[in-house]
Amino acid sequence: xxxxxxxxxxxxxxxxxxxxxxxxxxxxxxxxxxxxxxxxxxxxxxxxxxxxxxxxxxxxxxxxxxxxxxxxxxxxxxxxxxxxxxxxxxxxxxxxxxxxxxxxxxxxxxxxxxxxxxxxxxxxxxxxxxxxxx
Numbered sequence: 001x002x003x004x005x006x007x008x009x010x011x012x013x014x015x016x017x018x019x020x021x022x023x024x025x026x027x028x029x030x031x032x033x034x035x036x037x038x039x040x041x042x043x044x045x046x047x048x049x050x051x052x053x054x055x056x057x058x059x060x061x062x063x064x065x066x067x068x069x070x071x072x073x074x075x076x077x078x079x080x081x082x083x084x085x086x087x088x089x090x091x092x093x094x095x096x097x098x099x100x101x102x103x104x105x106x107x108x109x110x111x112x113x114x115x116x117x118x119x120x121x122x123x124x125x126x127x128x129x130x131x132x133x134x
Contacts, residue, residue, distance in 0.1 A: 029090035032113030036062065038079050044069040044099070045082055058115025061108055063100065070097030086112070093118050 035054015038045045045068045047056075056062040068076060071085040072095050086094060090113040099105045109118035 029113075031087050032090040033086045033088075034062070034094065034096075034110060034112060035115070038068070038082055040077070040079065041067055043067060045076060045079065055110060055113055055115035059108070059110050059117060060115075061117070062096075062098065062110075065101065067099040068096060069099055069105065071095070073097075088112050090114075091116075 033055070035051035035056045035058075036047045037049030037051070039048045040046075047062065047064055047066045047068065050056050050062065050064055068082065070076065071082060074081075074085060076082045076085065088094065091111050093109050093111050095107060095109045097105065097107050107121070109121035110116070111118070
């Protein structure tokens, strides 16, 4: 169930996949997400958790306290909207508009479930932030 402030279910996959069957968009593999916990923030949503071995952890360019401003070009302010846009076919790409303190806004195109970056998606301003920026 979605809470008003925080939600971590289903955005992480691997299974259990039964918790988000309603969000399935077809395909032979169970639906997948990007492996983050979210909380409502003043502008967009704030990442509160990176699920170990999830897509965001595998990618290495998404950090706790980053803000998600857009998903596939759509401005998001609710966890329910984010879930509907994030959960999708395993291996399909999703474009995230992110913001990080002391870095600014940047975009990543990441594969659901795996964390593979799309060719040319180096993370913009966030790519060179390094470990010292967090």
